[in-house]
Amino acid sequence: MTRRSCSRTRHRLAAGTPWDHGVTTEGRPHVRFRTVIGSVLASTMAAAAGLVATTAPAAARDTATLIPGVTQLVDTAAGGGRVFVSTTDRIVVADASGTLTGTITGLASPTGLAITPDGSRVYAALSGSNEIAEIDAATLAVTRRIDLSAYPSPTNLSLDGDRLWVGYGVKGSFVGGVLSLDLSAAASAPVQVADRMYGAPLVAGAGTTVATGESGLSPSNLRVYDVSTTPATLRGIIDGSANGLWDLNDLTITPDGAQAITVFPGSGLDVWDTTTLTKVRTYGSRSEYPGAPRSVVRSADGAYLAAAFDGDTYGPYAAVYDSASATRTYQTTITNNATLVAGSLSVMGHDLFALQEDRQRNRYYLWRVEGATLQASTLTLSPAGTATALDPFPLTGRLTLPDGTAPGEQPIEISRTLPDGTTAVVGTVSTAADGTFTATDTPPVGGSVSYTAIWDGSPTVRWSKTTTKVDVATHATSLTLTGPTTGNASRSLTLTGRLSTAGDVPTPAGSVAVWRVVTNRNGTTVLDLAPATLAADGSFTITDTPPVGGTYTYHARYDGNATFSLSHVAYDVVIRGGAG
Known part of the structure; x- marks a missing residue:
């Protein structure tokens, strides 16, 4: 029997x-990731x-x-x-x-x-x-x-x-x-x-x-x-x-x-x-x-x-x-x-x-x-430097077989999970003969981003997976304002500004918050102005008609988002005339 x-x-x-x-x-979830800046x-x-x-x-x-x-x-x-x-x-x-x-x-x-x-x-x-x-x-x-x-x-x-x-x-x-x-x-x-x-x-x-x-x-x-x-x-x-x-x-x-x-x-x-x-x-x-x-x-x-x-x-x-x-x-x-x-x-x-x-x-x-x-393989993965949203940065790792032999060229799949939980497979990289590999990614947002490396295994060795978390900084921005340094009360005043980003990165869309602070013999007053819309190149315009004399400090602030950091600029204009 x-x-x-x-x-x-x-x-x-x-x-x-x-x-x-x-x-x-x-x-394992597979979701197409949300891009923030087009095809960067x-x-x-x-x-x-x-x-x-x-x-x-x-x-x-x-x-x-x-x-x-x-x-x-x-x-x-x-x-x-x-x-x-x-x-x-x-x-x-x-x-x-x-x-x-x-x-x-x-x-x-x-x-x-x-x-x-x-x-x-x-x-x-x-x-x-x-x-x-x-x-x-x-x-x-x-x-x-x-x-x-x-x-x-x-x-x-x-x-x-x-x-x-x-x-x-x-x-x-x-x-x-x-x-x-x-x-x-x-x-x-x-x-x-x-x-x-x-x-x-x-x-x-x-x-x-x-x-x-x-x-x-x-x-x-x-x-x-x-x-x-x-x-x-x-x-x-x-x-x-x-x-x-x-x-x-x-x-x-x-x-x-x-x-x-x-x-x-x-x-x-x-x-x-x-x-x-x-x-x-x-x-x-x-x-x-x-x-x-x-x-x-x-x-x-x-x-x-x-x-x-x-x-x-x-x-x-x-x-x-x-x-x-x-x-x-x-x-x-x-x-x-x-x-x-x-x-x-x-x-x-x-x-x-x-x-x-x-x-x-x-x-x-x-x-x-x-x-x-099956016998177990081992994967390691770690960031090779600091990471900033929209900037390329490397991750390095190694595949190790159970008997210690060199694995040769093997495909390693890299996936990424953003802070909002969105997960996507972002690419594959090949190991060197000794099992080491390097992958470069451009994280679309800042925050705690997880990277996972997976090897599919072989008929005699079990697949392996490892995950590392990377604290990604938001991409730096800066604001500038230019225009006249003096003006007259009850006359239109125009300032031009620009939101800039570090490196060769497109500027974000949206607007900047604008307000003015007026100081004269009557004291100090603060007034919010209409937000200024950002053009494709990051430029914007602030138009105002100062009602009285005094020192006018115009403020512009970009509040940032998951990808870009906050930035702020102030610009002084002395206004003559009026009851100030």
Whole structure:
């Protein structure tokens, strides 16, 4: 009998207590940036050495794909280049990038999913019709339905070769249990393994071992069965009270059945010897994953263990551990605040897939973590000098491969986020042979501007990303006023002015505020005059008719904006005559 590399439980479970860490997104945003001064940025980017302007992100990378038209997500199964997602009334299909490609309807409350190692067949527990559906993964057609009418509400599945283990039962009924199905038989008859359980238990089977436990109970026990004979023999119980185990969230088993891996929010990712029923190890520690673990899966080759968590502060995140050493090799975050669906984690190739629900906004996501089990690369990025709006300035960085070898020429994508949150991909730059690179940008505004560098990775090395914040100064402006230094009361007076900008930068449009201060023997008075409109070259005119004699100080002020700084000028004119 062919055995798959890892077997794991699938189950429906209400959202639980959140954890820490997390970043995302319905995908990384790509918005065309708002230009302030025409095409200044575009021309500068094109002129920068090695930097090529682009309008689209280079690759999907980590994504959160919105699944429309659903009210709940339950489980995933991934294989053969496809990802299957069970919802309340259908199964949604996506490709390996997380893009939705199809839907399977006519299913009564699909819950747990399992997929063959070659990705050719998918099995779905239909809790609404008490059936197991066999689905052709290529055509999405239901090819067989296995009647389980005597075993209410089949919910959780674990596939091991041609043997399908099913956890069934209605929560709180104490008629739940575990059964097995021989999928190679034309008419597969259910074989009872465990019964009299609180509800539909989680189940994981491999070789001659089945591990099963119940979610929603505290403490929560784990039963281990020897299924080499019929009926199955209870090998023993891992006592939840004695081991501090509560609310089992997920369960998987090694391909030889020798070890079961449990996910308890208060305990972590525990490994149990299925013969001695003792704890072998725990992956990670509370300091490494603040919050609560919700899901676990092993990579197809068994080299890695991946887990998904709810973060206390930022939302869901995932971590990958080396199976042999238990060393954490990767941790990622996601930006949205949705809640992780417990037990929904799958692995395909080097990518992870899980489900997230944002019930407040009625939004439901398929989360993809790209290249999670690959070796890590490293990117650095930092400004090489001070930055001023509308002035070119360089950023330098380096791409480092995990083995320290020179990466050669590699494309690095540069994006920029302005203080108002507007984000755009602004270009790509190539690394030198040693991995170093330089990018030149012209920020359109001042303030805190973020720059992000992304490398898309390779078949053996994970993509990498880094972000640096740059305090960009507003572009300097200056004002001048010229005109007569003397004049007569009740006679028209004209002053000319100019708003200038530093460097070869077009002057902004708009106007300048104008007021006058008159000082004579009667005291000092201040009067606002009409604003002066700026011409295309920055020039403007102030016209006034002084009513009395005295010293007139004319003020012009440009108030600045997100791009340009404030500037001010004053000009004195002595007016003769009148009652002053």
